Amino acid sequence: MADRKGRRGSGGDSAALHSVIDIPQHRIHSRESQMALRQKSDSDVFMELVRDISSDLDVTVLSHKILTNVAVLANADRCSLFLVQGSGKMKCLVAKLFDVVEGSTVEETQNQKEIRIPWGMGIVGYVAESGTGIIIADAYKDQRFNHDVDIATGYRTKSMMSEPIISTEGEVIGVAQAINKIVTEKSKSDVFTPEDQKLFKTYLTFCGISLTNAQLFEKSMFYLRKNESLLEMARGIFEEQTCLKTSVHEILVEGLELIPCEQCSVMLLDENEEEVNFSRIFQLTHEQKEKGEQSAEQDSPDEVVGPYIAKAEMVARTGEAINVSEFDNVSQHSLVLEKDQVPKYENFLCIPIYNKEKKVIGVMQFFNKMGSHYFDEKDQHVFESFAVFCGLGIHNVMMYDKVCSSMARRNIALEVLSYHASSSLEEAVKHSERFLPSADEFVENVSRFPFDDLVLSDDDTILASARMFVDLHLLEHFHVQRVVLFRWISTVKKNYRQVTYHNWRHAFNVAQSMFAIFKEGQYDQSLSPLEQFVLLIACFCHDLDHRGTNNTFQVKSSSPIAQLYSTSTMEHHHFDHCIMILNSEGNNVLEGMNADQYGKAIKMLEACILATDLALYFQKRGTFRDLIESETFDWNDANHRGLLRGMLMTACDLGAITKPWKVQKRTAELVASEFFEQGDLEKSRLNLQPIPMMDRQKKDELPNMQVGFIDAICLPLYEVFTDHTPSLKPLYDGVKRNRINWKNLSEGKQADDEEMEADVTSPRTTVSQQAGETKSVAGKMKASRRQKSRQRSVYCTLV
Template sequence: MADKDSVEKYLENNPQFAKEFFDKKVRQEVITAAFSENFEVKDVASFSEVSKIQEANVIFDLVKDMHTETVMEKAMHKVIQRTCLMVNADRCSYFIYRARNGIGELATCLFDITPTSKFESNLVNPAAEIVFPTDVGIVGQITTSKKPANIPDVKKNPRFSEFVDKQTGYTTKNMLIAPIMHGKDVLGIITALNKIGSSEFSKADEEVFQKYMTFATVIAVQHYTSYMWNVELRRSQVLLWSASKVFEELTDIERQFHKALYTVRTYLNCNRYSVGLLDMTKEKTWSHTKAPRLVFYKIIDYILEDKEEIKVIPTPPVDHWALVSGLPTYVAENAFKEQVDDTGFVIQNVLSLPIVNKKEEIVGIATFFNRKDGKPFDEQDEQIMEALTQFLGWSHLNCDTYDRLNRMEWKKDIAQEMLMYQTRATSEEVQEVLNTIEKFDMKPEDSKDIDLLEFHFSDLPVTPLDLIKGGIRCFFELNVVEKFKVPAEVLTRWMYTVRKGYRDITYHNWRHGFNVGQTMFTLLQTGKLRKYYSDLEAFAMVAAAFCHDIDHRGTNNLYQTKSGSPLARLHGSSILERHHLQYSKTLMEDEALNIFQNLQKRQFETVQHLHDVCIIATDLALYFKKRTMFQKIVDATETMPNEQDQIAHVSNNPVRKEIIMAMMMTGCDLSAITKPWEVQSKVALMVAEEFWEQGDLERTVLDQQPIPMMDRNKKDELPKMQCGFINFVCSFVYKEFSRFHKEITPMFNGLNNNLAHWKELADIYDAKMKAIEDEKKKLEEAEAKKGGEGGKSKTCTIV
């Protein structure tokens, strides 16, 4: 009697006989059973051997089966189930790839498929999905590499993550894994886990696996194409109808919003959505640690489940469920299991988008709840909803047009005035400085030659041209010219143009601008404050300091407002400071003047932001608001044991850095008050003269009485007013800086020395005024005694 071994040997030596025997006795029964709905496998190994012989016929049957199934998940389930059988895997799974908020992730779609498992048990409910980012695990790695892999031992793979195993209690030993691709895009990942009867999948298994991935790819791409066609259809309808309705009503924002939102309701893949309308008349409450608090005056709520209903909620409370801060994140992390209102509605997933107008201001919030199929909103949903909210934002176009035209007119007036008064530095002027480098092969004068590194520096004996060269030298001393590839000609032209940008007025002229830039440079270098800032930040701070009062008109913000100047109409607050800032940014727009031209985009944006911080900080009204915050920083660093802790405390917190930066600008702007007395006394007279000139304008042009500080008739009171200015405004900033860094103490000492001089002069003035008053009283008393009871009246004259 023949045994098993002899039969196997005979069949191997007679393959034609084996094929004919199989076709006759086995093939029809096995293939039919393999692709029936009620398929049971008794001997997987034997089926695998059969599949190798009759693979062409199996594939043919599989293709027929694929085209008769219309639901993607069912068709994919059948393919993966046969794949699992063919490679003799313990189980297989299918992960879909999707993106939300621009971040890719993988989620279980068909999970733990075996040759005998039912579709219903393998299909993952959206609420029970296992979701993980693409930078986690081997599956995430395949999403990035987009190449199949055979992992014989997952424990030896450094990318393996036990995240899914811990969720399911299953132990993964080895795996076959392949991405489902559509062009260069990943649609999903299929995994086969734990080879049965072996410690790893073979090369033959890999070949079989890849062949069946072709069928899975066809199914996935077919579904993806159909889905994207539906998405584009919905997008086009949303765009068409929202555009139509937005421009039907151009007078009432609320009606515009409602028309557009109600018309497109059938194309929005959600069960409910609402729009919160922002009250633009209420001021936003800002803090340094929290986002601004938005005030909504109305919520329009659209309910699409069962019977359609629209609810309008006027003046909603701040804690209304539709306006909860961070609602999408809260729902994603914690779920919102309780009912939100009397309809019994429960939030499962959320998509929230701002409605932004042309000014980049948020005018409302559109929130969409619960996608109709129960799955989370994906990237395509985001794009459709974003298109809708963009059209809603454009609804503000009509009401903004008039204001925008006015602003353009005011900007034109200012630009014309600037162009008439200012011109860019000429080639001859640039060569005056460039010859120092090109002709004589030397850099501008060393900073030590004109005391650039000293707090007692005085510009009075220095010529305007030498000041320009000194300003250029500051940038060389900071070592930013070579590091940020600043062309010598551009730097020279910029510095010369900044000098010409200052008007020839009594005090706020180029010399004042240079003094502020030099003081900023000295605070960074001599004052040792540079350790808190990067080279780029130091570069921007010194440049902003030089530009801080460019094109100053010799009058303050209050005068601009009273006179109704174009500047006052253009800028609501910090009028002159915003003009100086805009002027400095205008220089950046000209490549021939842009000293930041070789910076990267992110670096250039940082420079512009620092210009905002520095130049706006010279408004003394803002200085008083930040004094307490600066004092807290100084108090905190004073108690720290070492320098490293102090640097970390400041450098790691952008808010603290900007507060110190703002205080530095104030200290630089007022630095004339700390100079040696022979310098300070002269500069104080320049400042007073400019104030008196403004007072004269207020009398003649505005027909108003100026305040004492601006009144030329009260010039004898200058020492007294200087003492008040020092005590009320200046003393704080220099006292705190001397506490913060002892290297800055010379400025505080200079301030106190000048205060003593002004106090001495004020006392002399007071004594003089007292003597005059006493003499006047004596004369009055003598006159009264002389005249007796019939003396002259103090209030009347008898003619």
């Protein structure tokens, strides 16, 4: 209003306002006609602008009104409003409405990219931190001014006026900025004046009250909506209380729904360990959630949180949430990243999960909040509330799982007790008093590779078993009483079921193969007495209480054993059964060991028995092969020795494939019969179609399957062992001979029984002679193998 004389108000305030308010014709608001606004006094104009913002509780709409009103009062070309967000190190100023110009709408300004200014930086940061307004005549002469904004927008900033917005509690909650004063007839300068600043500051006092109310209303509505969402989510989480994986998946989905971010993970602690160790780790990305995919359980924290694992461990130890944003200098944070690691996420929030006893049972992590640079305090509070429901849900599922595990153990124990029995002391004494032949005095030499157990009676197998321990001098070394050894062997024998293949005879043959490797392969000179003792025990016990069905069948039939173990199902059961026998009266062959030896023996025993799971063999054989081929195997390396023991267990478990043809053929037919029996069960009980190897209708394909089994599993294993120990070459030769026969059968030809018999009955050579003969052969084999493809098809039907 260029001409305002004669229309002053009666009060002093009106006179003061009249000297400042200078509204050009094109700046009159569209909400009233120019004539109506002109007819009002200056104080009425000011109060109209105050009333305009007094009743609006939408922060975005209110911010837009404030800026358009500031443009009227300050006669500025455009205005910006920065609101304070966060606290502490994460405190910053955010302008969702930037450079609001005349005629703009809320929708247009909302489409602008969010501008975020760290606390104390630039002109706006200075005003917020100091709480003092400033007038700048030439922005480009002020070193605090950021020229990048002008470059990005193509707009030239000249003069500027900035003022803090103060809340009712006296805190800075924002900064308003007027840019480039417009020259009018009354005010011929393009620089803001102290009078402009005084009016600006007065108006922002009212704005502070309105913004405070709007933010409080927005906060209360936010928590109201989130609380409703939390209750709805809680119902969803508590609907599934029987499966941990399903429950955690629901938690991850609801977490990503609650506050969208790129990835969410749940890491559960191992309650059996005092140190922080995450036993189960689940993660779900926003993309996977949108596609309806299931969350993935990972084997290692590196697959989920990578270099941020230190933060998760700290939260688990302290029980305090950690919120890291880009303003925390994530790449420099020693607790987040190890040296040379690159941060994958700009921001993440990690919060503890408590059970009902207020004990931390895990952590939740949220990475890269969508549409923002960080998780604010409201997000953290919401997720902490969410974690309460998650903790209760996970705790209930874990309790349910424990109850189911206890019932499963009880059922297994009852089943074992009803089926098995411990050998009596009288029986053990009877066996121990019998004459114990030397290894080569048995009908078949127990220490030789080409061994056939069929010539031994059941009682003879007990004597032969004892001979293995005696010849290795293990009784005197570990102070094992002879009667205890015989009682343990008899009890182990009784705890094998009368199934077609995985019975006592199989366990005895596996142990005999290990004994032959000790003797003919001279491994008794490389392995320690403790390793030899444990390996033999593991061989005898590796299939205890086998039911004639594999791991897959246990899972498909939901057996009690499958409820206890999700991986290496039967192998874990065999180990448990082994420990049960060792703990039974009169059967502990380890009782003469000291505490250190005993602890090592149990740990080693578990690893050896679990190693008979072919799934683990497939995981580790590449590493073993690389060590042997690169000639970097180190007998002084505990990990190398552990890997070797596991490979030895597999080599002995599959040892029948190296035996003379008549033994191999008979054994293969027993294995096939047991497989067919499982296939029959799958058809009758589970209404499933078995895989070809277990389908009785495809028994004619056995020779071809055996060829595939030899190529995929056996040849690579015994080939590597021959490279490592040339004296084991007879095992590799036996596999090759048997492959030829199976190949002939698959092609409709006859197996050459006579040639096979001639091979295995040839005069025995000494170990030194064998080593000399096989040294050059092993070198040729290694060169030949390096020319083969590294990719071998997995004979996965046996896993």
